[in-house]
Amino acid sequence: MFSTRILAVVAAALLAAGCASSQGAESGQVTLTLGDQANGLQTLLKAAGTLDGAPYQVKWAEFQGAAPLFQAMQSGSVDTGTAADLPTLAAISGKLPIKLVAALRSGGAGTVILVRDESPVHTVADLKGKTVVVSSARGSIAEYLLATALQQAGLKYSDVTVQFVLPTAAQAAFNSGQTQIWATFDPYGSIGVASGGRVLVDGQDGRVSGIGFISAAQSSLDNPAKKAAIADFLTRLAKAEDWASSHQDQYAAIYAKTNGVAAPIAAKVVAHGSTRLGPVSPDVVSKVQAVSDLMHQIGSLPVDVKVASVADSTVYQGS
Template identity: 35%
Template sequence: MTMQRRQFHRLLTASVSAASLLSPVLVHAQTKTVLRAGDQKGGLRALLEAAGELKNLAYDIKWTEFPAAAPLAEALNADAVDFGPIGDAPLLFTLAAGSRVKAFAANRSDAYGTAILVSPESPLKDASSLRGKSIATNRGSIGHFVTLKALESVGLTADDVQIKFIPPADAKLALTQGAVDAWATWEPYTALAETSKHARVLVNGRGLSSGLSFLAATDSALLNKRSILQDFKGRVERAQVWSYKHPAEFGAALARIVGIPEEAARLQFERRATRWVPIDAQVITDQQRTADFYLKVGLVKQKLDVSKTFDSQFSGQA
């Protein structure tokens, strides 16, 4: 009996030793690189999932959703995510603050949904009627940018209004409760407010905003996960093409995945008419114009050369 136990012990020891030699190989073979993706209100994830572009990935994706660009930018700066979608104005704001990120993909959308909203019964008629009024928005957001551009267009400045920096959910509540006179926001919040009859558009972003948004990644992700980011970018571009060929199907999927009514999902999707574009001279020129405006109004303290904030070595549009 004792001999049998010794033989069993030797067999067990040999098996464990063999397993310990093999396990690193097996673990290495089974482990995929993880792409840490930031997202805003489920937009990217919903698009890719609806189009079937999250299938057959050679890497894993860890999604983190943010309510606005500011917390996403903070996560990029803290290296908590590898990349995420961010508008032109908030990207500049975070770059001016010293974040080590670069835009590696660009898209243009109809800027209507980046808008200043008021309650349906508000007496305000246009941007000039905002003098002395309170406006809720996120600091450095595209809503903040459009607010300043709208004021400038009628000869006003930020000193002529009261800008209150409040996250989207709180800003919506503040508007509906009458705690602020206006709310400067973006899609899908604009479409949600309109379709629910909680607000109307006072000023839209057409002619005020370039409509540019980007995928921005940390320097470390661009260095170490470049081929993965390239693959992801291609999937997003293909998914965007698919979405406009299947608007009803995508609208329903967007509503389900993001958790908003289908009417609002369909409105913001069709109205934005997003198209992915190469990072070319026009994109850089438009972004420089936005940076110069931020310098003019004092949101950034020194001139920013935006050409250094792009990685244009990824392929062009799908």
């Protein structure tokens, strides 16, 4: 059950908005359209059941990657998004009017550079002069892993040729052997390993920040009823993350069935996933600012985003 204080805030905001909200259902309720990638959040929340009884309507908008998700937010058709730090920064750098309202943390193992098992590439240094396919677009978390891995190996970003390809197309090319080197993220990374891929390097040990964001459209936050509903949604998401951490086997079984993937792949995706939801704290801001600084330095981000200026701590303070 959720605190009566949170439900009271949502109810009061809904009452204040009344029937004037064009977003509401006939009953006057707000409708939140939640942006998702590869059914990640939707599967989690349905498995945990923490959205049950929410005092607002929920619609899901599913995308292959962050780039099309943020395009939908730009059009005003999606209220919230979920993405790793760099694609979120890329969207903000492109002047998308969103705010960072909560932070997801993981160990980084779900972001990988894969090579075909028969590939002669065995170290990051072997990537020099090679073509690397990166999913899904410039400014993806997979591109950040590539940049940091090259830097740690003493190479420059310009030492490789980068091609940006959406995950499903990249996966087909990798599985057929047309693509030999692929930087990607779960669930595509775990599926790639099961299809003859080898992990060259992953995002652990600080190669990625391990931080992702739930972002909200500024227009949605400007609507008091929607802002209150987003705050309630984040509280429910935090409880779902807690549930998943303590029910990994159950969650993996549901993930496999819902998404049509083999049980071993589902188990890896769940193990690699985020472990908790928290506020956009000063520590989060500091770590993600380093991401923005590096990617602006190599030319991937046209603007060095000042992360603190796009964080909104009034929506979620933690549970």
